Amino acid sequence: MRTLSQVWEIAWRSIVRTMRQPAQIIPNVTFPLLLLAINSNGLRAATHLPGFPTSSFLDFFIPIAFMQGALFASGTAGVDLARDIDNGFLNRLALTPMRGVALLLGQLGGAVALGTIQAAVYLGVGIAAGVRFETGAAGAALLFVLAVLIALGFGTLGVLLALRTGSGEAVQSSFPLLFFLLFLSSMNLPRNLISIDWFRDLATVNPVSYMIEAMRSLVIEGWNAQALALGFLFTVLMIALGLAGSALSLKTRMART
Amino acid sequence: MTSRRQVALALAYRQMTVLIKNPALFLPPMLFPLMSFLAFAGGLSRLSHVPGFRYEGGYTSFVFVFVLLQSAAFSGVFMGFNVARDFETGFARRLLIAVSHRSGLILGYALSALLRWATVAIVLTIVAVIAQMKIGGNGIDIVGMYTLAAFLNFAGVLWASGIALRLRSTQGAPLMQTPVFLALFLSPVYVPLDLLKGWIHNVATANPITYLLEAGRGFLSGNPVQVLLAFACGLGLAAFFGIWAFRGLRRAERAAG
Amino acid sequence: MRDQHGIQAESLVREYKGGIKAVDGIDLRIEPGEIYGFLGPNGAGKSTTVHMLTTLLPPTSGTARVAGFDIVKQGPQVRSAIGAALQEAALDPFLTGREHLRLQASLHGLSRDERKRRSTELLERVGLSLAADRKIKGYSGGMKRRLDLALALVHEPSTLFLDEPTTGLDPQSRTALWSEVARLAKGEGVTVFLTTQYLEEADVLADRVGIIHRGHIVAEGTPDELKAQIGRPTIEAVPADPDQREAIEELLLQFGTPTAGDPLSVSIRCESEADLADVIRALDAAGLHVAQIHMHEPTLDDVFLAKTGTSLEGAADEEELEAVSA
Numbered sequence A: 001m002r003t004l005s006q007v008w009e010i011a012w013r014s015i016v017r018t019m020r021q022p023a024q025i026i027p028n029v030t031f032p033l034l035l036l037a038i039n040s041n042g043l044r045a046a047t048h049l050p051g052f053p054t055s056s057f058l059d060f061f062i063p064i065a066f067m068q069g070a071l072f073a074s075g076t077a078g079v080d081l082a083r084d085i086d087n088g089f090l091n092r093l094a095l096t097p098m099r100g101v102a103l104l105l106g107q108l109g110g111a112v113a114l115g116t117i118q119a120a121v122y123l124g125v126g127i128a129a130g131v132r133f134e135t136g137a138a139g140a141a142l143l144f145v146l147a148v149l150i151a152l153g154f155g156t157l158g159v160l161l162a163l164r165t166g167s168g169e170a171v172q173s174s175f176p177l178l179f180f181l182l183f184l185s186s187m188n189l190p191r192n193l194i195s196i197d198w199f200r201d202l203a204t205v206n207p208v209s210y211m212i213e214a215m216r217s218l219v220i221e222g223w224n225a226q227a228l229a230l231g232f233l234f235t236v237l238m239i240a241l242g243l244a245g246s247a248l249s250l251k252t253r254m255a256r257t
Numbered sequence B: 001m002t003s004r005r006q007v008a009l010a011l012a013y014r015q016m017t018v019l020i021k022n023p024a025l026f027l028p029p030m031l032f033p034l035m036s037f038l039a040f041a042g043g044l045s046r047l048s049h050v051p052g053f054r055y056e057g058g059y060t061s062f063v064f065v066f067v068l069l070q071s072a073a074f075s076g077v078f079m080g081f082n083v084a085r086d087f088e089t090g091f092a093r094r095l096l097i098a099v100s101h102r103s104g105l106i107l108g109y110a111l112s113a114l115l116r117w118a119t120v121a122i123v124l125t126i127v128a129v130i131a132q133m134k135i136g137g138n139g140i141d142i143v144g145m146y147t148l149a150a151f152l153n154f155a156g157v158l159w160a161s162g163i164a165l166r167l168r169s170t171q172g173a174p175l176m177q178t179p180v181f182l183a184l185f186l187s188p189v190y191v192p193l194d195l196l197k198g199w200i201h202n203v204a205t206a207n208p209i210t211y212l213l214e215a216g217r218g219f220l221s222g223n224p225v226q227v228l229l230a231f232a233c234g235l236g237l238a239a240f241f242g243i244w245a246f247r248g249l250r251r252a253e254r255a256a257g
Numbered sequence C: 001m002r003d004q005h006g007i008q009a010e011s012l013v014r015e016y017k018g019g020i021k022a023v024d025g026i027d028l029r030i031e032p033g034e035i036y037g038f039l040g041p042n043g044a045g046k047s048t049t050v051h052m053l054t055t056l057l058p059p060t061s062g063t064a065r066v067a068g069f070d071i072v073k074q075g076p077q078v079r080s081a082i083g084a085a086l087q088e089a090a091l092d093p094f095l096t097g098r099e100h101l102r103l104q105a106s107l108h109g110l111s112r113d114e115r116k117r118r119s120t121e122l123l124e125r126v127g128l129s130l131a132a133d134r135k136i137k138g139y140s141g142g143m144k145r146r147l148d149l150a151l152a153l154v155h156e157p158s159t160l161f162l163d164e165p166t167t168g169l170d171p172q173s174r175t176a177l178w179s180e181v182a183r184l185a186k187g188e189g190v191t192v193f194l195t196t197q198y199l200e201e202a203d204v205l206a207d208r209v210g211i212i213h214r215g216h217i218v219a220e221g222t223p224d225e226l227k228a229q230i231g232r233p234t235i236e237a238v239p240a241d242p243d244q245r246e247a248i249e250e251l252l253l254q255f256g257t258p259t260a261g262d263p264l265s266v267s268i269r270c271e272s273e274a275d276l277a278d279v280i281r282a283l284d285a286a287g288l289h290v291a292q293i294h295m296h297e298p299t300l301d302d303v304f305l306a307k308t309g310t311s312l313e314g315a316a317d318e319e320e321l322e323a324v325s326a
Helices: A002-019 A022-042 A044-048 A057-087 A089-094 A100-128 A136-165 A168-183 A197-205 A207-220 A225-253 B004-021 B023-043 B045-049 B059-089 B091-098 B103-130 B139-167 B170-185 B199-206 B208-221 B227-256 C046-053 C075-081 C097-107 C112-125 C141-153 C171-188 C199-205 C223-230 C242-252 C276-285 C300-308
Strands: C007-015 C021-030 C035-039 C061-066 C082-085 C159-163 C191-196 C208-213 C216-221 C234-239 C256-258 C266-270 C290-296 C320-324
Touching (some): A002 A057, A002 C097, A044 A057, A044 B045, A057 A100, A057 A136, A057 A207, A100 A136, A100 A225, A136 A168, A168 A207, A168 B023, A197 B023, A207 A225, B004 B103, B023 B045, B023 B059, B023 B103, B045 B059, B059 B103, B059 B139, B059 B208, B091 B103, B091 B227, B103 B139, B139 B170, B139 B227, B208 B227, C007 C046, C021 C046, C021 C208, C035 C046, C035 C171, C046 C159, C075 C082, C082 C141, C097 C112, C112 C141, C141 C159, C141 C171, C171 C191, C191 C199, C199 C300, C208 C223, C208 C300, C216 C223, C216 C300, C223 C300, C234 C242, C234 C276, C276 C290
Parallel strands (some): C035 C191, C035 C208, C082 C159, C159 C191
Antiparallel strands (some): C007 C021, C208 C216, C234 C266, C234 C290, C256 C266
């Protein structure tokens, strides 16, 4: 019970401080929408390719907004935590009876809160712009859940980076690497339509492809058990590995006796 | 009395020294164009099979020109971040006091941006050649393509410096970046202009970057198109944002007292 | 709140990677309710010592007890008994003062009512009631330090650690902080461990002072005891004509032994019972002219100089007893 209230306090602070920096959130929320608007039109011609699975590129591309939103949310969480380490705020917290797990979960709570808000916005905008779910309302709800879990997963990576480097700048400059994972996935075309072999191979071994494809299947295919299982599996794996790594790094970072 | 040229050279020298000593600053501007190039050239090459897609150079060349322009514009924008940072740290104030020809400062930042972009362009070109990009144009065509990109680099640094000189804070970074990003992607990025449909076609037709892009693609494939219009667009952008930047400098001077 | 145990440390060592010993065998015996000033320049090992005593950093070897608890084996108990305001007043620029107190209080497990009462009381006490609901971004350096102190006191600790609490503060804020710290120790019996690089701060505030230099305590005692160890006053003369420097030096050596000081001046530590008037008469008789001549009683800076061979940067103003222009 004590730990829960600590988690809540840390999460509360993380959410409040994020919400008070609109200059930081607004681009994070709007950028994926802009890219969605541009690419769903700029790449519409791709739907004319033989074998393209849908006639609406918007339907095809909307999962990318959730992925980007998750990446941004985790970046914010990572940079915030790194600043706390850098300026000694973490030491202040370490001097209270706060448990390490409360710090981790609280900080992630902030990322998840932001990710949830973003997911709700993207879902709302998408549906308003004409996205139709083959799986109906249940599928939309499941996509929302997956999107929040993905935000949590990337959040653990952001926290891990922060704990390892302890520097906001380092977190910020290593973030492009996570975007790299998104770029080298089946984000723009289905894997079977990627004609360059090495790229298709990279996209095939890239777990991000399966997260995207799970969300995508809910929109354009209908219930696809295999796609969903793979998407959730890789997401849960990412969360587990990220949490384990963060917990280890926190031990060295917060070496209090 | 130092001449405008001396001021510009001294400032450019300092910027390059800072850069060489801090590879971390160098990486993101280098990484993003490479990422885009790999993702687009690798992931989207099937788009050249879309009915109506006509470009002699092949999809890799088609994408290369866009990424080259993107890297040019963003190298300019990143230099704008440096201008803002110099104001935050107080370094710019010292420059304003020390220098007699203050317009030399803007030229110095612009020269730094050009040098910085040149390194990115070289790496990008090498990667593209390794990726078996087809080069149809002769030497003059290729010089024409890089010159067009240099115009955009110049326009980019002037635009971002104009913002930096007005806001004098790195908080303005999204404001420098987002419009440039939009302007770039509201052009025929993935497919030729006549394959764009709907509002994006109209926007792209009115976008001067479209003409830089199409002329650049023409140069690379050896079939120059609309060359005069493209150079007029490049010059026009540079001149327009030149005025914008110099008026910003006047505002910064007044603020510095 | 009243401390019963004080602080004891034995052979405390902290070695960083590469074998650098930031703290190299420190012994401490601090009485309950005492204000102990830990004096030293940047990098002497002050903050490392504080981090070990506050359990944030495990010692490489040695032991210490704070408020009756072992810093290695009883970390949680130590933490609940101490309050600490560490360097750089680490605050979140986007939270208000009151929100900081709320966060701190709830992490310490205070009930909702207690939190409210305690926050209001502490904000009042450090003079931040009016600024309580403003974001930290707009606080001055002094306000941040005061909030930092309030945060350290939320759970009514019996021992207080203050790591350079007044660095960068204006004289007024500094004095206000001093009086609050003195009140806590004298009025409420809180043991205070204070690091500082300001001699004046140690002199005014501390009951006892330890001078730390390169990880070792090189002197310890009350400020008066330490100054008494140095004993006699110092005379410092600035020659009017640099050519006469040697002659002046020779003459001054009749009154005492040479000591380090301003490179432009000739400094001696007095050994005879002679006073400044005797020195001036002797200079006059020899036809030597000085631009300035001072005599001052030993300060903590002299103690520092004598014990470490270097002067403490940012030393407090010298207590000038006499200044004569010749």
